Amino acid sequence: MEERLFVSSSPHIRDENTIQKVMLDVIIALLPATLGALYYFRVNGAKIIFLSVFTAVVSEAVFQRIRKQPITINDSSAVVTGLLLAFNMPASAPWWLPVLGAIIAIVVVKQFFGGIGHNFMNPALAARIMLMVSYTGHMTNWVKPGVDAVSTATPLSFVKGLAEVPSKAPKLFDMLIGNTGGCLGETSAILLILGGIYLIYRGVISIQVPAIYIATVAVITLIFGRFDVYFMIYHLLAGGLMLGAIFMATDYASAPVTPLGRIIFAFGCGVLTSIFRLYGGYPEGVGFSILLMNIAAPLIEKYTSPRVFGEVK
Amino acid sequence: MKSLTFRGGIHPPGYKEATAHLEVEKAVEPSVVFIPLKQHAGAPCQPLVKVGDRVTVGERIGESDAFISALVHSSVSGTVKEITKIPDAGGGEVQAIVIESDGLNEVHPSIKPTGDIESLKPEEIVAAVKDAGIVGMGGATFPAHVKITELKDRKIEYFILNGAECEPYLTADHRLMVENPEDVIYGLRAMMKAKNVSKGVIGIEDNKRDAVESMEKAAKQYPNIKIVALHTKYPQGASDQLVYACIGKEVPAGGSSSEAGVVVNNVATAAEIAKTLRTGMPSIDRITTVAGSAIANPKNLLIKVGVPIKEVIDQCGGYSKTPGKIIMGGPMMGFAQYTDEVVITKGSSGLLIFDEEEARIPEPKQCIRCGKCVEICPVNLQPLQISAYSLNNMMEHAEKYRALDCIECGSCSFICPSKRPLLQSIRVAKAAIAEKKRKQNN
Numbered sequence: 001m002e003e004r005l006f007v008s009s010s011p012h013i014r015d016e017n018t019i020q021k022v023m024l025d026v027i028i029a030l031l032p033a034t035l036g037a038l039y040y041f042r043v044n045g046a047k048i049i050f051l052s053v054f055t056a057v058v059s060e061a062v063f064q065r066i067r068k069q070p071i072t073i074n075d076s077s078a079v080v081t082g083l084l085l086a087f088n089m090p091a092s093a094p095w096w097l098p099v100l101g102a103i104i105a106i107v108v109v110k111q112f113f114g115g116i117g118h119n120f121m122n123p124a125l126a127a128r129i130m131l132m133v134s135y136t137g138h139m140t141n142w143v144k145p146g147v148d149a150v151s152t153a154t155p156l157s158f159v160k161g162l163a164e165v166p167s168k169a170p171k172l173f174d175m176l177i178g179n180t181g182g183c184l185g186e187t188s189a190i191l192l193i194l195g196g197i198y199l200i201y202r203g204v205i206s207i208q209v210p211a212i213y214i215a216t217v218a219v220i221t222l223i224f225g226r227f228d229v230y231f232m233i234y235h236l237l238a239g240g241l242m243l244g245a246i247f248m249a250t251d252y253a254s255a256p257v258t259p260l261g262r263i264i265f266a267f268g269c270g271v272l273t274s275i276f277r278l279y280g281g282y283p284e285g286v287g288f289s290i291l292l293m294n295i296a297a298p299l300i301e302k303y304t305s306p307r308v309f310g311e312v313k
Numbered sequence: 314m315k316s317l318t319f320r321g322g323i324h325p326p327g328y329k330e331a332t333a334h335l336e337v338e339k340a341v342e343p344s345v346v347f348i349p350l351k352q353h354a355g356a357p358c359q360p361l362v363k364v365g366d367r368v369t370v371g372e373r374i375g376e377s378d379a380f381i382s383a384l385v386h387s388s389v390s391g392t393v394k395e396i397t398k399i400p401d402a403g404g405g406e407v408q409a410i411v412i413e414s415d416g417l418n419e420v421h422p423s424i425k426p427t428g429d430i431e432s433l434k435p436e437e438i439v440a441a442v443k444d445a446g447i448v449g450m451g452g453a454t455f456p457a458h459v460k461i462t463e464l465k466d467r468k469i470e471y472f473i474l475n476g477a478e479c480e481p482y483l484t485a486d487h488r489l490m491v492e493n494p495e496d497v498i499y500g501l502r503a504m505m506k507a508k509n510v511s512k513g514v515i516g517i518e519d520n521k522r523d524a525v526e527s528m529e530k531a532a533k534q535y536p537n538i539k540i541v542a543l544h545t546k547y548p549q550g551a552s553d554q555l556v557y558a559c560i561g562k563e564v565p566a567g568g569s570s571s572e573a574g575v576v577v578n579n580v581a582t583a584a585e586i587a588k589t590l591r592t593g594m595p596s597i598d599r600i601t602t603v604a605g606s607a608i609a610n611p612k613n614l615l616i617k618v619g620v621p622i623k624e625v626i627d628q629c630g631g632y633s634k635t636p637g638k639i640i641m642g643g644p645m646m647g648f649a650q651y652t653d654e655v656v657i658t659k660g661s662s663g664l665l666i667f668d669e670e671e672a673r674i675p676e677p678k679q680c681i682r683c684g685k686c687v688e689i690c691p692v693n694l695q696p697l698q699i700s701a702y703s704l705n706n707m708m709e710h711a712e713k714y715r716a717l718d719c720i721e722c723g724s725c726s727f728i729c730p731s732k733r734p735l736l737q738s739i740r741v742a743k744a745a746i747a748e749k750k751r752k753q754n755n
Contacts, residue, residue: 006637006672007651009737011723012644013325013481013671017730019678075678117681117731257684257695308718309320309692310553310566 019116023076025204029195030083030247036191037184040145041091045184048098049086055102056082063111077116081105084124087185087243088287089131092141101127121294122251125244125287132287142181152181155238156283163225165234172230175237186240196246205250208259209266213245216270224278241273244286254294261297261304268293268300316519318544319554321691323724325481325547325645327520328604331611332484337492337600339615341628344414346389346619347399348374349407352658353448354455355381360410366393369421371595373444374410383456383659384446387421388597388617389414402641402655403648409656412619424593430503433590435463438507442586445595446659451475451486451550451579452642454660457586460576461507470574472510473559474501474583476517476524477543477550480643483663485600486580488613490517490524493584494531500583501538503590508576513538515580516559520545547645548722552577554691566692566718581662596659601625605640605665609633616657622664623653637672640665645723675732686725686735692718696725696735703742708749711742719743 037045060078064071085101105127110119132139144152158169170180178188185192199205218232225231235241240248249255249269256265269289276285351357358375362368368387375385391414401407427433427441443458474497478486490497501513515532517525519542532538543549543558553564556575564573585596597618604611609630616625622639626632640647641655643663657664686696695714702711716739725735 004635004637004669005639005649005651006667006674007649008638008674009740010644010646010648010721011727011736012638012640012647012649012665012667013727014675014732015323015325015728015730017728018732019681019730022681022683022730072678077681115679117679252682252684257682257687257697259687262684305695305714306687306693308566308694308715309557310563310568311718312565 019075019077022204023080025199025202026080026247027076027083029198029204030080030087030185032191032194033087033185033188033243034083036178036188037087040178040187041143041184042147044091047095048089048091048093048184049083051095052086052089052098052102053079053082055099056085056106059103059106060111063107069115072116075116078106081110081123084185084247085127088124088128088183088240090139090142090183092143093138097131097135097138101131104130117253119253120298121291122248122254125248125290129287129291144181145179145187154182154283155180155234156277159231159234159238160283163231164228165231169234172233172237175234183240186243189237189242192242192246199246199250205246206262209250209255209262210245212263212266213249213270213273214241216267217241217274220271220274221278224274235277239277239284240286244273244290245269248286248290249293254297256297256301256304258301258304258306260306261300264300264304265293265297268296316542316544317558318546318549319557319691321689321693321724322546322548322554323689323728324545325727327545328481329484329487329520332602332604332613333487335484335488335611335613337488337613337615340617340620340625342414342416342418343389343617343620343624345394346412346414346617347409347621347656348385348388348412348619349399349401349409349656349658350375350385351401351407352385352454352618352660353383354453355379355383357408358382358385360396360408362393362410364393364395367391368393368412369419371424371593371597372421373595381456381459383448384444384595386446386595386597387412388619390417390419391415400650400652400655402650402658402661409619426593427590430499430506430590433503433506435507435509438503438590441589442507445585445589447582447585447589447596448659449579450581450585450599450659450662452646452660452662457578457582460578461504463507463509464571467571468574469508469510469571469576470512471560471576472501472505472508472513473556473575473577474513474515474580475550475552475555475577476515476528476580477555478521479518479545479547479549480645480647480663481547482604482665483602483643485602485613485662487521487524489581489584489600490521491527494527496584496587497528497580498531498535498538499590500585500587502535503586504576504578504583510576511537514541514559515539516541516543516549516555518543518545518549547724548691548720551691551720551722553720599657599659599661601657601661602663603629604663605667606671607632607634607636607666607668616661618656618658620657621653622650622655622657625657625664626653626666632666634668636666637669638667640667645727646721677733678731680731680733683730685728685730689724689728691722691724692720694719696739699742700733700735700738703738708742708745711739712746716742717746
C-alpha cells in the first residue's frame with residue numbers, strides 16, 4: 001500500500017472556497033440589478049445582457065483554444081465581466097456594441113495580459129470607456145425605462161456644472177429604485193446596495209473600498225454644494241457610483257492587495273470621481289477614475305507593504 | 314470570560330470531536346522498538362550500547378557532547394538487536410537502536426525521584442531535565458534544558474505554556490490538561506524556578522472549556538500562574554502569536570522569545586518534567602492523537618517512544634478505508650510519510666490517516682489577487698508576492714518581501730481559493746535565501 005500514499009509538504013488541508021464559488025457569489029450579487037434592468041428596460045435590456053455575456057464567454061473560449069491554453073470558462077469570471085459590461089451600456093445600444101465591447105474586455109484587456117488575475121484594468125470598464133470614446137453617440141443615447149424607449153437625459157446631466165439640483169431633475173426616490181435614465185445596471189442604487197451587502201456578508205469583498213469611495217464623494221460633493229445634503233445624496237444615487245464602488249473598484253486583479261493600499265485606492269477613486277463630475281467635460285467620472293486608479297494600483301501596492309509582525313524600524 | 318488573540322489567522326474545521334472526549338489509553342506493549350538517536354532539534358546522539366547488550370527501562374542509550382541535544386533512553390527492557398538506519402518522520406533517515414523487549418519492563422536501578430521543587434536548586438532542576446532527555450513536545454522538539462537554563466544577561470519576566478493546540482484533529486494536549494492538570498502546573502513551577510521567572514501564563518483555546526476549567530482549578534493556589542482563554546483560531550499556538558495573545562508583547566522579527574522577556578514551552582513538556590522530578594523516569598513515552606478519515610477507531614494513546622506507527626494503527630482498528638496520506642503531527646504543519654514504518658518519537662503529537670479523497674492535492678489555478686492570503690497572514694506578509702517571485706526564481710525580490718519572516722503556518726495555502734502552493738513556494742524561497750546568506754558568510 002505504500003506506493004499509493006500521497007506525500008506533499010504541509011498544509012495538508014485546504015479551505016473549500018474556489019474561484020468558481022467566488023464568481024458565483026458575484027453573479028448572485030448582480031442578480032437583483034439584473035432583474036431590475038430586465039424590468040426597466042425589457043427586451044432591449046435582455047438582448048444586451050445576453051449578447052454581452054454570451055460573447056464574453058465565447059471569446060474567452062475561442063482565444064484560449066487558439067492559444068492552446070486550458071479553457072477556463074468554467075470559472076465563470078467571463079460571465080461576471082459580460083454582466084458588468086452590459087450594466088455599463090444604455091438600453092438603446094445596437095446589437096454589435098455589446099459584442100464588440102465583450103471582445104475588447106475579454107481578449108484585449110483580460111487575455112492579452114495573462115487572463116484571470118492579470119488584467120491591469122477592470123475589463124468591463126476599460127471596454128466601456130473604449131466604446132464611449134469611439135461611439136459616443138450610441139453610448140450616450142439614454143432612454144426612459146419602460147416599453148416605449150423614449151429618449152431622456154441621465155440624472156447627472158441635470159446637475160452638470162451646477163452646485164445645486166435643479167427642480168426639473170429626477171426625484172431621489174426614482175433614482176433609488178432605478179426608475180430613471182442611464183446604463184442598464186447602474187440606475188437602481190438600492191438593488192446594487194443589496195448585492196453589495198451580500199458580497200460583504202459572504203466575505204467576497206470587504207466594506208472598506210465601497211464605503212471609503214462613496215464617503216469620499218459624499219464629503220466632496222457636500223462641500224462643493226455648500227452643505228446642501230440634497231445635492232450630496234443626489235450625487236451618490238446618480239450615475240454609476242454605486243455600481244462602480246461596489247462592483248468595479250472591488251475587482252481583485254486591478255486593485256491593490258495591501259490593506260493600506262486599498263484605502264488609498266478607494267480614496268483616490270472618490271476624489272477623482274468628484275473632480276471629473278464637478279469640473280470635467282463628461283457628466284460622469286466613475287469609469288475614468290477607477291481606470292486611472294487601476295493604473296496606479298501597482299505603485300500604491302509597492303509602497304504600502306504592511307509592517308511585518310515584530311518588525312523593528 | 315474574555316478571550317485574547319492575535320491579528321490575522323484562519324478558522325479551519327476543528328475535526329476534534331472524534332477524540333476530544335476520549336480518555337488517554339495506554340498503548341499495547343511493543344515487542345520491538347526502534348529508538349531514533351535524534352528525536353530533537355540539535356546534534357544527534359551517539360549510541361552508548363552495542364548489539365547484544367541488555368538494557369532496562371529508562372536506561373540511557375544515546376548521548377551527545379553538544380549543548381543543544383537531548384539524551385535518548387530505552388523505553389523497554391530487553392536486548393539490543395541492531396543499530397541501523399530507519400526512515401525519519403521528518404524526512405530522510407535516522408540512526409536507531411533496535412531493542413527486542415523481554416516483556417518484563419524492568420526499570421533501570423538509577424531511576425528514583427529527583428525531589429521536591431522547594432528543596433531543589435535551579436541547577437538541579439536543569440540537570441534533571443537534561444538527564445531525562447526532555448524536548449519541546451508540541452512538535453518543535455527543542456531540548457528543554459536549554460530553554461530553562463537561566464541566562465545572566467537577559468531578564469525573563471514570563472514563562473508561557475502553550476495549551477492552545479490550534480492544529481485541527483489534535484487533542485493530546487487537551488486530554489492531558491483535563492486528566493492531569495496538576496503535572497502541568499508542577500512542571501511549570503519547576504521551569505519557573507529553574508529559569509528564575511516570577512510569572513507563569515498558560516494559554517488555552519476557548520474551544521476547550523473543560524481544559525480551561527481544569528487548569529484553573531489546579532492553578533488556584535498559585536497566584537503567580539494565570540490561565541488565559543484564547544480565541545479558537547489557527548495559528549494561535551505559534552510561539553510569537555501565543556506570546557502576543559497572552560501578554561500583548563511582540564517578539565522582534567527574526568529574534569527569539571527571550572528578547573521579549575518570555576520563554577514558551579508546551580503543556581506536555583511541563584507534564585513530562587513533572588513526571589521526571591516525581592519519579593525519575595526520563596522521556597520515554599508520550600500522548601499521541603491518532604485520528605483522520607481513514608482510521609477505524611480514533612484514540613488518544615500513551616505510546617512508548619520507538620513504536621512503529623503500523624502497530625499504533627493496528628491498535629486503532631486499522632485502516633477503515635484505503636489510506637491516501639499518513640501525517641505525523643497536525644494537518645497544518647505535520648509531515649506526510651511515504652511509509653508506515655516510521656516510529657513514534659518524543660515530538661509525535663499526532664498521527665493522522667487521511668483517506669484518498671482527503672489526501673487529494675487540488676490542482677492550482679491562476680492567482681486572482683483576492684488578497685485573502687494578505688488578510689490572514691499572522692505575520693503580515695504578502696504570500697502571493699513572495700510566491701510569485703519564488704516561482705520565477707527572483708529570490709532577491711522574495712527576500713525584500715521578507716520571506717524569511719514566514720513562520721510556515723500554512724494559513725495562506727489553506728485559504729487560497731485558487732489552491733496555489735503558496736507556503737510550498739515560500740519555503741523554496743526561504744531555502745534559497747538562506748543558502749545565499751551562508752555562501753556570503755563563508
